[in-house]
Amino acid sequence: MQEIRLASRPSGWPTADNFALVELPTPAPGPGQVLVRNQFMSVDPYMRGRMNDAESYVAPFEVGKALDGAAVGEVVASNAENVPVGATVTHGLGWRDFAVLDARHVRVVDPVAAPTLSAYLGVLGMTGLTAYVGLLDIAQFREGDVVFVSGAAGAVGSVVGQIAKLRGAKRVIGSAGSAEKVRHLVDDLGFDAAFNYKDAAVRHQLRDTAPDGIDVYFDNVGGDHLEAAIKSLNKYGRVALCGAISQYNETSAPAAPRNLALAIGKELNLRGFIVGNHRDRMPDFVAEVGAWLRAGKIVAPETVVEGLANAPEAFLGLMRGENTGKMVIKVAG
Amino acid sequence: MQEIRLASRPSGWPTADNFALVELPTPAPGPGQVLVRNQFMSVDPYMRGRMNDAESYVAPFEVGKALDGAAVGEVVASNAENVPVGATVTHGLGWRDFAVLDARHVRVVDPVAAPTLSAYLGVLGMTGLTAYVGLLDIAQFREGDVVFVSGAAGAVGSVVGQIAKLRGAKRVIGSAGSAEKVRHLVDDLGFDAAFNYKDAAVRHQLRDTAPDGIDVYFDNVGGDHLEAAIKSLNKYGRVALCGAISQYNETSAPAAPRNLALAIGKELNLRGFIVGNHRDRMPDFVAEVGAWLRAGKIVAPETVVEGLANAPEAFLGLMRGENTGKMVIKVAG
Missing domain, CATH: 3.90.180.10 (Medium-chain alcohol dehydrogenases, catalytic domain)
Incomplete structure (x- = not known):
C-alpha cells in the first residue's frame, strides 16, 4: 500500500x-x-x-x-x-x-x-451537509431571502447556492475567482448573478449585484468578502461563518472586517460552525438533497x-x- | 424654556x-x-x-x-x-x-x-433593559457561565455584571478605565475580577483573569476588547454586540478583530442588537430587576x-x- x-x-x-x-x-x-x-x-x-x-x-x-x-x-x-x-x-x-x-x-x-x-x-457527503446545515440551520435561511455566497464555485458554495434557489431564495449571488467560474455559476448552476472578486473591490461588485442588500451571507472566504457582506447586509441579516480560505496561508494577522460594529445597529447575527457537530441532520439532508440530485435539480x-x-x-x-x-x-x- | x-x-x-x-x-x-x-x-x-x-x-x-x-x-x-x-x-x-x-x-x-x-x-430604564436583554436573550446566558463585560463600570456594564452574578454566573470579569473603577467593580458591585484596560494588553489581562476562558462576552467597547474576547471564548461562546465606544470618535477605519475566523472552529455566535426592538421584555425586566433593586441586591x-x-x-x-x-x-x- x-x-x-x-x-x-x-x-x-x-x-x-x-x-x-x-x-x-x-x-x-x-x-x-x-x-x-x-x-x-x-x-x-x-x-x-x-x-x-x-x-x-x-x-x-x-x-x-x-x-x-x-x-x-x-x-x-x-x-x-x-x-x-x-x-x-x-x-x-x-x-x-x-x-x-x-x-x-x-x-x-x-x-x-x-x-x-x-x-x-x-454533494452527498460532508461538503453537501456543510452547505445544508450552514444555510438552513446556522444562517436560518428563509424563503424570499437574498443570499450571497463566496467561494461559490467550490464544493460547498456551489451546493449552498443551488439549495437556496430550490428553497425559494429571492436572489442568489456568488463570487468566484475566474471569468469561467462566473459563467459556470450563472449558466450551469442557476445563480442570479455572480462576479469575479479579482476584477474589482468586492464591496463594489456586491453592491452592484445586490442593490437592495442581502439577507444571508455564507462565508467561505473571510477578509474583504466578510467586510463587504457586513456592509451590504440588511437589518436582521445572518452570516454563516464556514471558512476563511483567504487567510489560511497568511503568516501575519489577516485582514478583518473593520466595519463589524455595523452588526449592532443592523442587529446582525454572525455564527461560526463546523459540520461535525451537525451529523444529526444527515438523514434530512440525504432525503432532500438526494432527491434533488436524482431529479436532476442539483448539478x-x-x-x-x-x-x-x-x-x-x-x-x-x-x-x-x-x-x-x-x-x-x-x-x- | x-x-x-x-x-x-x-x-x-x-x-x-x-x-x-x-x-x-x-x-x-x-x-x-x-x-x-x-x-x-x-x-x-x-x-x-x-x-x-x-x-x-x-x-x-x-x-x-x-x-x-x-x-x-x-x-x-x-x-x-x-x-x-x-x-x-x-x-x-x-x-x-x-x-x-x-x-x-x-x-x-x-x-x-x-x-x-x-x-x-x-437601572430601571433603557440602559437596564439593554443589560437584561443583551445578557439573557442575545448572549443566551446560562447558569454556570463565565462572563466578561467591557465598559463594566458604565451604565449598562455595571448592570450586566450584577445580573450575571444574581443569575448564577460561575465568574464575572469586568474591564474599566481606571484603578478606582476596578476597585468599585470588585468591592461595590461584586465582580469576581476586574482590570484596567489601560494597564496592559486586554488579551493578556483577560487571559490572566479568566484562565479557563469565557463563555459570554458582553461588548460595549469593540476593537481590541472584542479581539481579546474572541481569543478567550470557549467553544460555543456567545457575544452580545451592544456598543463599540472605542470606535465612535474614530475618523479612519477602526481596529477590527483580526482573529474573527476563530469563530468558525469555536462555533461562536456574535449577535448585534439594539434595545428598541426588545421593549416587549420590559415587564419581565421591571419585575426581576426592580425586585432586586428594592431588596438591595443590585447597586x-x-x-x-x-x-x-x-x-x-x-x-x-x-x-x-x-x-x-x-x-x-x-x-x-
Missing part, C-alpha cells in the same frame, strides 16, 4: 516538499475490522489548518505520519459481519490507497444511489485528479482555487 | 462648539398633550452616532435643531385625562428643561418605586451633573469614560 505523510509543517503556502509518499506492506484487518481499497479521497480547505501545530477544532496532522480525511472505497477483506466484502463504504482514512478500520468507523453507502461514488465525498460538478501521488498537488491547486466544484482524487478505478 | 441644539456636526471627537443652548418661550400643550418639566435627562454613548449625518438605526440629529433622548419629569400642564398634572413620566425629549408631548408618547411611572427618579433613565451608581447647560460637557465626559455608573443630568430639583 501507499500513503501520503506530512513530511514537514508549512509556514505560509504549503509546497510539495511538505508531503512524502511512502510504500508499506498492505495490512490485514484484525478482529472486527475491514480492509478498504480506496476509490476516491477528498482534499478540503480545512486540511490546511491541520498542517499547523496549532490549537484547532480538529487535531493537527503529525509530522512523519499519514494525513487523513474523507474517502470512499470497497471492502476487500472483512472480519465484521455487518460490513461484508464488496460493500461500498465512506470513512475517514483518505491519503492512502488501502485502509484498515474498525467496522464501526465506516458507513455503508449505496453505490447506485449516487451519480458517482465520489458524490459521497461532495454537482467535480474536479477529478487521477492518482494518489497527485493528491498533494491537487490540494495545493485547491488552495489556489483551481477547482470547480468538489476536488477529489481518483485513487483507484 | 431652554433647549440644547446641535450647532454643527463633529468630525472625530465632539467639542462644546458643536452644541448651542437656546432660550425659547415655554410652549403650551395642545389637545391631548402634556407639558413636562424635566427633572433628569440622560446622556448615552449611542448619541454620538446620531451627531453624524450617516445611515444608522436611529435618525441623525439635525443641525440647528434640539437634540433628544431619554428624560424623566413631572407633568405641569395637561390636556390629557390619563396623564394628569403631578404625574411622573418618562419620555424621549431630553436636552431641554420643558417638553410638550402627546400623552401617548409618555410613560407614567411610580416615583416612589425607584430609589431616585433618575433610576428610570438607568446602581450614578454620576449626576447639575444643570442643563452642563449636559454637553457631561456627554463629552461620558465619551472620555469619566462617569461611574449611569451619567445623568439633573435639569431641575
Whole structure:
C-alpha cells in the first residue's frame, strides 16, 4: 500500500516538499475490522489548518505520519459481519490507497444511489451537509431571502447556492475567482448573478449585484468578502461563518472586517460552525438533497485528479482555487 | 424654556462648539398633550452616532435643531385625562428643561418605586433593559457561565455584571478605565475580577483573569476588547454586540478583530442588537430587576451633573469614560 505523510509543517503556502509518499506492506484487518481499497479521497480547505501545530477544532496532522480525511472505497477483506466484502463504504482514512478500520468507523453507502461514488465525498457527503446545515440551520435561511455566497464555485458554495434557489431564495449571488467560474455559476448552476472578486473591490461588485442588500451571507472566504457582506447586509441579516480560505496561508494577522460594529445597529447575527457537530441532520439532508440530485435539480460538478501521488498537488491547486466544484482524487478505478 | 441644539456636526471627537443652548418661550400643550418639566435627562454613548449625518438605526440629529433622548419629569400642564398634572413620566425629549408631548408618547411611572427618579433613565430604564436583554436573550446566558463585560463600570456594564452574578454566573470579569473603577467593580458591585484596560494588553489581562476562558462576552467597547474576547471564548461562546465606544470618535477605519475566523472552529455566535426592538421584555425586566433593586441586591451608581447647560460637557465626559455608573443630568430639583 501507499500513503501520503506530512513530511514537514508549512509556514505560509504549503509546497510539495511538505508531503512524502511512502510504500508499506498492505495490512490485514484484525478482529472486527475491514480492509478498504480506496476509490476516491477528498482534499478540503480545512486540511490546511491541520498542517499547523496549532490549537484547532480538529487535531493537527503529525509530522512523519499519514494525513487523513474523507474517502470512499470497497471492502476487500472483512472480519465484521455487518460490513461484508464488496460493500461500498465512506470513512475517514483518505491519503492512502488501502485502509484498515474498525467496522464501526465506516458507513455503508449505496453505490447506485449516487451519480458517482465520489458524490459521497461532495454533494452527498460532508461538503453537501456543510452547505445544508450552514444555510438552513446556522444562517436560518428563509424563503424570499437574498443570499450571497463566496467561494461559490467550490464544493460547498456551489451546493449552498443551488439549495437556496430550490428553497425559494429571492436572489442568489456568488463570487468566484475566474471569468469561467462566473459563467459556470450563472449558466450551469442557476445563480442570479455572480462576479469575479479579482476584477474589482468586492464591496463594489456586491453592491452592484445586490442593490437592495442581502439577507444571508455564507462565508467561505473571510477578509474583504466578510467586510463587504457586513456592509451590504440588511437589518436582521445572518452570516454563516464556514471558512476563511483567504487567510489560511497568511503568516501575519489577516485582514478583518473593520466595519463589524455595523452588526449592532443592523442587529446582525454572525455564527461560526463546523459540520461535525451537525451529523444529526444527515438523514434530512440525504432525503432532500438526494432527491434533488436524482431529479436532476442539483448539478454537482467535480474536479477529478487521477492518482494518489497527485493528491498533494491537487490540494495545493485547491488552495489556489483551481477547482470547480468538489476536488477529489481518483485513487483507484 | 431652554433647549440644547446641535450647532454643527463633529468630525472625530465632539467639542462644546458643536452644541448651542437656546432660550425659547415655554410652549403650551395642545389637545391631548402634556407639558413636562424635566427633572433628569440622560446622556448615552449611542448619541454620538446620531451627531453624524450617516445611515444608522436611529435618525441623525439635525443641525440647528434640539437634540433628544431619554428624560424623566413631572407633568405641569395637561390636556390629557390619563396623564394628569403631578404625574411622573418618562419620555424621549431630553436636552431641554420643558417638553410638550402627546400623552401617548409618555410613560407614567411610580416615583416612589425607584430609589431616585433618575433610576428610570438607568437601572430601571433603557440602559437596564439593554443589560437584561443583551445578557439573557442575545448572549443566551446560562447558569454556570463565565462572563466578561467591557465598559463594566458604565451604565449598562455595571448592570450586566450584577445580573450575571444574581443569575448564577460561575465568574464575572469586568474591564474599566481606571484603578478606582476596578476597585468599585470588585468591592461595590461584586465582580469576581476586574482590570484596567489601560494597564496592559486586554488579551493578556483577560487571559490572566479568566484562565479557563469565557463563555459570554458582553461588548460595549469593540476593537481590541472584542479581539481579546474572541481569543478567550470557549467553544460555543456567545457575544452580545451592544456598543463599540472605542470606535465612535474614530475618523479612519477602526481596529477590527483580526482573529474573527476563530469563530468558525469555536462555533461562536456574535449577535448585534439594539434595545428598541426588545421593549416587549420590559415587564419581565421591571419585575426581576426592580425586585432586586428594592431588596438591595443590585447597586446602581450614578454620576449626576447639575444643570442643563452642563449636559454637553457631561456627554463629552461620558465619551472620555469619566462617569461611574449611569451619567445623568439633573435639569431641575
